Amino acid sequence: MLRLNPLTRRSFLALAASTALAGPAATAGEMPGLAALLKSRFAARYGGNPGGLTLLALTPRGEFFASTLEDVTTGSHFRGASTTKTFTAAAIMLLDQRGLLKIDDTLTAKMPGRDQPYMPNTPGFDIPHKEKITIRQLLGHHAGVFDIANQPIPAALPLPYSGMGYLDYVGRKDARHSFTKDELIGVVAAAQVSNGPPGDAYHYSDTHYTILGKIVEQVAGMPLDQFKQRELLKRNALDDTRFVVDGHETTLPPPAIHGFSLEKGEVTPADDYNYSYDPGSGNVFTTPADLARWIRLLVRGEAGISSAQVARMCDVAPDSHYGLGISRKASGSTDLGFGHNGGTAGFLTSLSYNPDTDTGFVLVCSLIDFDDLGGELGWLDATAAESLALIAQG
Numbered sequence: 001m002l003r004l005n006p007l008t009r010r011s012f013l014a015l016a017a018s019t020a021l022a023g024p025a026a027t028a029g030e031m032p033g034l035a036a037l038l039k040s041r042f043a044a045r046y047g048g049n050p051g052g053l054t055l056l057a058l059t060p061r062g063e064f065f066a067s068t069l070e071d072v073t074t075g076s077h078f079r080g081a082s083t084t085k086t087f088t089a090a091a092i093m094l095l096d097q098r099g100l101l102k103i104d105d106t107l108t109a110k111m112p113g114r115d116q117p118y119m120p121n122t123p124g125f126d127i128p129h130k131e132k133i134t135i136r137q138l139l140g141h142h143a144g145v146f147d148i149a150n151q152p153i154p155a156a157l158p159l160p161y162s163g164m165g166y167l168d169y170v171g172r173k174d175a176r177h178s179f180t181k182d183e184l185i186g187v188v189a190a191a192q193v194s195n196g197p198p199g200d201a202y203h204y205s206d207t208h209y210t211i212l213g214k215i216v217e218q219v220a221g222m223p224l225d226q227f228k229q230r231e232l233l234k235r236n237a238l239d240d241t242r243f244v245v246d247g248h249e250t251t252l253p254p255p256a257i258h259g260f261s262l263e264k265g266e267v268t269p270a271d272d273y274n275y276s277y278d279p280g281s282g283n284v285f286t287t288p289a290d291l292a293r294w295i296r297l298l299v300r301g302e303a304g305i306s307s308a309q310v311a312r313m314c315d316v317a318p319d320s321h322y323g324l325g326i327s328r329k330a331s332g333s334t335d336l337g338f339g340h341n342g343g344t345a346g347f348l349t350s351l352s353y354n355p356d357t358d359t360g361f362v363l364v365c366s367l368i369d370f371d372d373l374g375g376e377l378g379w380l381d382a383t384a385a386e387s388l389a390l391i392a393q394g
Helices: 032-046 081-097 135-139 166-173 181-191 206-220 224-233 288-299 307-313 373-393
Strands: 053-059 062-067 260-263 266-269 284-286 327-331 334-344 347-354 359-365 367-369
Touching: 032 053, 032 062, 032 373, 053 288, 053 373, 081 135, 081 206, 081 224, 081 284, 081 288, 081 307, 081 334, 081 347, 135 206, 181 206, 206 224, 284 288, 288 334, 288 347, 288 359, 327 373, 334 359, 334 373, 347 367, 347 373, 359 373, 367 373
Parallel strands: 260 367
Antiparallel strands: 053 062, 053 359, 260 266, 327 334, 334 347, 347 359
16 A cells, blocks of 8 residues: 655655664764764654664865764665755746746746647646646745645545545555656546635645646656756756656665654654655655755756746745745754755655855755654754754864
């Protein structure tokens, strides 16, 4: 059975051996106090449980890496979950930069210089408010699109999956099902469910980014993962990053961090997991080295997306912390810069880069706490802030 943790718990923003706390594995700047800090922070919150913390920080003083886990390096793979959205948003902004789309167009508008609309004019794509939703609203989570990954289908609807999550419904029938963007958008169209009119309010929805992925494919004329590979990964030397679309690709490539999930007081390994369920929104395999490099290049305007476009991405809405695929991150009075969180089975990630201090980081916890995801997110950002302060002190 495919076990999908509802990410309404995530959107506060998927065959392992138990991995105990161990000595530091540092391959960048050596700072024993940093590993000790991570070890104490994890032990204080989750002592006795498997999993741990892994940090890579890129600073003006150099790179600093530490992990509480044995044999984990900057090249160890993990599931980056919703950090995927930074890549999908970058793909959209790159196409806008090239004049191939306009982010203030509606989904029913015709693509520049073409007779076809951004969203196919067929019943499978007739989601509520389609003619009023703009690409910008999707990017900033202000489009009101129902969240297939996180919300149950209303029980009153005459559909076979009514009263339950669509992903769970499919997973019970086929644990290795490969989810597609057309399929997930089609469920919203069939159910005619919505979280409200576009532009009314901020409402985080993974399906916003599923639709954006479809738009990239419509405009670019190729699968989303191939476009990202060609335009974002290859050009930025992110050789250990890829996006999962095959439901049979359930394990991370080696070397990998072993992930665990805590839910209802029970810890379960999460190394074997169908990660295809979130195309465009949360399906990235990556490493600390690749992800830290990516966010730094992106926010600095050096990833292929111009500085002017990045400024639009980082312009957060007044009713949220969110811009266009990038959020403004802070912990208490500490400004962490711009980035994204990501949570799925086995992993919770905090990713950010502060251009004012030229400091970026990736902090991964390989025990995701679905019983207190909001608390864990705050704790993770506070751990990042404390770690960066320690590095700055030298």
